[in-house]
Amino acid sequence: MYKNLYIALLHYPVYNKRGDVVTTAVTNLDIHDISRAARTYGVKGFYIITPIEQQQAFVERILHHWQKGYGVTYNPSRKQAFDIVRLESTLEDTILAISKETGDRVNVVFTSAASHKKHLTCEDLKEKMSENKDPFLIVFGTGWGIAEEAIEKADFFVEPIRGNSDYNHLSVRSAAAITLDRLCGQ
Amino acid sequence: MYKNLYIALLHYPVYNKRGDVVTTAVTNLDIHDISRAARTYGVKGFYIITPIEQQQAFVERILHHWQKGYGVTYNPSRKQAFDIVRLESTLEDTILAISKETGDRVNVVFTSAASHKKHLTCEDLKEKMSENKDPFLIVFGTGWGIAEEAIEKADFFVEPIRGNSDYNHLSVRSAAAITLDRLCGQ
Numbered sequence: 001m002y003k004n005l006y007i008a009l010l011h012y013p014v015y016n017k018r019g020d021v022v023t024t025a026v027t028n029l030d031i032h033d034i035s036r037a038a039r040t041y042g043v044k045g046f047y048i049i050t051p052i053e054q055q056q057a058f059v060e061r062i063l064h065h066w067q068k069g070y071g072v073t074y075n076p077s078r079k080q081a082f083d084i085v086r087l088e089s090t091l092e093d094t095i096l097a098i099s100k101e102t103g104d105r106v107n108v109v110f111t112s113a114a115s116h117k118k119h120l121t122c123e124d125l126k127e128k129m130s131e132n133k134d135p136f137l138i139v140f141g142t143g144w145g146i147a148e149e150a151i152e153k154a155d156f157f158v159e160p161i162r163g164n165s166d167y168n169h170l171s172v173r174s175a176a177a178i179t180l181d182r183l184c185g186q
Numbered sequence: 187m188y189k190n191l192y193i194a195l196l197h198y199p200v201y202n203k204r205g206d207v208v209t210t211a212v213t214n215l216d217i218h219d220i221s222r223a224a225r226t227y228g229v230k231g232f233y234i235i236t237p238i239e240q241q242q243a244f245v246e247r248i249l250h251h252w253q254k255g256y257g258v259t260y261n262p263s264r265k266q267a268f269d270i271v272r273l274e275s276t277l278e279d280t281i282l283a284i285s286k287e288t289g290d291r292v293n294v295v296f297t298s299a300a301s302h303k304k305h306l307t308c309e310d311l312k313e314k315m316s317e318n319k320d321p322f323l324i325v326f327g328t329g330w331g332i333a334e335e336a337i338e339k340a341d342f343f344v345e346p347i348r349g350n351s352d353y354n355h356l357s358v359r360s361a362a363a364i365t366l367d368r369l370c371g372q
Binding site: 029032033036037039040041042077078080081161162163164165167168169170171173174175177178180181182184185186 | 215218219222223225226227228263264266267347348349350351353354355356357359360361363364366367368370371372
């Protein structure tokens with residue numbers, strides 16, 4: 001088990017359908033599904049990244065419900081998943097927060113539905129993680145994917161998830177679950 | 187690529203939180219996420235199973251929107267995913283429909299978050315599928331899992347998905363995505 005893994009769901013800067021750089025809205029179910037998968041695979045922190053204050057307030061309301069409100073007694077296992085969820089305004093702030101927490105340089109890995117010329121396979125990345133004690137942050141984009149302007153933040157790119165068909169449109173929830181299983185599954 | 191794979195999402199008979207046998211409500215996002223994952227991994231048919239007429243009408247309305255309504259032009263890739271979605275009232279009807287379509291006996295595989303004493307690993311199941319030309323139907327439960335009374339329909343049980351922690355509460359959407367990747371991923 002790799003002990004120093006973080007993931008993030010990026011809501012800005014990402015593309016919309018037309019290729020404009022936008023901030024997407026946070027989706028309640030993304031927080032639920034991805035935190036449960038992250039908790040299952042031993043992820044230390046799952047960052048929701050959005051610069052919009054109203055959206056941050058929305059995330060905080062959801063977190064409060066499941067961490068401290070009625071949700072705690074209604075579904076205690078959901079609390080366990082939500083305990084690893086954190087909120088940041090930007091990818092920079094997220095990297096800084098992890099760096100402060102661990103005292104180490106953060107290896108930032110971008111995921112994408114499209115091939116990047118220098119991408120690692122999941123096997124490559126798994127090996128790199130096992131050789132390296134520094135933290136890794138796997139970043140998942142929302143909307144139509146992480147915008148080019150964020151790319152300088154990436155140390156590595158991981159291969160897109162392909163099934164065995166020509167269809168390449170998984171939800172980010174499914175992509176995150178499969179990526180975690182490939183990297184951390186037994 | 188295994189050519190004869192079907193999956194089903196069962197809404198009855200399943201358990202609720204207290205262990206009563208109930209019919210769960212169909213969730214819009216289950217249809218979206220699981221159909222996209224199924225289409226990615228070359229699944230031939232994804233069956234939504236519910237005996238409740240109002241719920242069937244709800245599913246038909248969603249399918250119509252993405253297969254024939256505004257959704258077709260709004261998001262053509264969603265249409266491709268929805269093209270493999272089908273609706274049946276019971277697990278028996280689903281097995282019968284697949285048997286009629288293929289002319290063969292259907293191998294029914296139950297998934298569960300709990301261990302079954304005679305379960306196959308995903309590797310075992312993958313091997314069995316590659317040796318066997320008859321169709322396989324992988325059944326995913328909703329709510330708190332498939333009720334005991336349906337168990338006589340199962341030919342095989344597949345291992346629960348474990349990460350690398352003590353936490354065992356994946357969403358059915360994540361569990362379906364990971365199962366398909368383990369069975370059909372490259």
